Amino acid sequence: MGASAQLEQEMTQLLSREVNQWQLKLGIKELTAKIKVRVPSGAKRLQFCSGELAIDSGDIPLGNIQRKVSCEAQGWSLYVRASVKVKARVPVANRPLKRGDHISITDIDWQVVSLDASDRNLLSQLDQILGRKVVRKLRRYQPIRSQQLDDPQWVNIGDRVIIEARSNGFYANMPGEALEGGGQGKAIRVKNLSSGKVIVAYPIAKGRVQTQF
Known part of the structure; x- marks a missing residue:
């Protein structure tokens, strides 16, 4: 295996783990991810790393990302880009909802949608959404993000x-x-x-x- 193949393999594995961890954290049951790593052409001239590759951490990998990868054993480092295309089945508004609207079960459908970097803070569970007030417009069939709703009402009178x-x-x-x-x-x-x-x-x-x- 050359350095290029090594970079592609380890970068793909890392991004896959990060997507899986994010999926578990949000409680998303249905999710698919297609990861395509673009290794710079200059990597062909690099020596295979005999030690462990160090890959910088970053935000949840959705969309186009870039990470610095270093090999201390051979003394090289470079930036590697990747495309992470994610689709997930999540609750979405079945009609446009404006600021001030309160969300009820009749406003929500479940659909498989494509996610991008702006969807890192999406809400994936009905109990995170129902009864809350819209503070930023919700578009039809788009993921619902936490910043689009008011703070959750954790306790109601009489509870x-x-x-x-x-x-x-x-x-x-x-x-x-x-x-x-x-x-x-x-x-x-x-x-x-x-x-x-x-x-x-x-x-x-x-x-x-x-x-x-």
């Missing part, structure tokens, strides 16, 4: 929640009832169902709030 309390290594949780709704970072009033007291807590996930003694 039963788990109250987490942390202080100096101490941790406890107890049942509560939300007296206000809110998302991440918003202080809301919660009734502690164990003590009956009303406290201030902060939503940290769906159905969970946190306070400190």
Whole structure:
């Protein structure tokens, strides 16, 4: 194997792993990726790397990318480009939605769509989308990105929640009832169902709030 083939093989394997990790992180069930590495012609003059190739990390590989690849053993480095074409089955708006619209199940279809670099923060699960308000226009049959919707409403009025309390290594949780709704970072009033007291807590996930003694 020459240096060109080595570069193409290891770059392809790395990008494939990165796409798979991103898929798992977002919980996308159906995804296909076509990776084409374009090794510079100058690589034909390079010695096969007898050690491990060092490939710079980067953003989630979607679309056209470029990475620096180095071989310490033979003392060379160069930039390698690649095209990563990804298709995935994700929830999309079945009609244009304007700013201020709230999203319901009737607004959403599932479709296989092509993704590009701007879709790194797409939302792949219905519970990440339904009930939220549009802050940037949604186009029909286009991936829905997190920045297009308002912050998720993790807690609604009347919800039963788990109250987490942390202080100096101490941790406890107890049942509560939300007296206000809110998302991440918003202080809301919660009734502690164990003590009956009303406290201030902060939503940290769906159905969970946190306070400190």
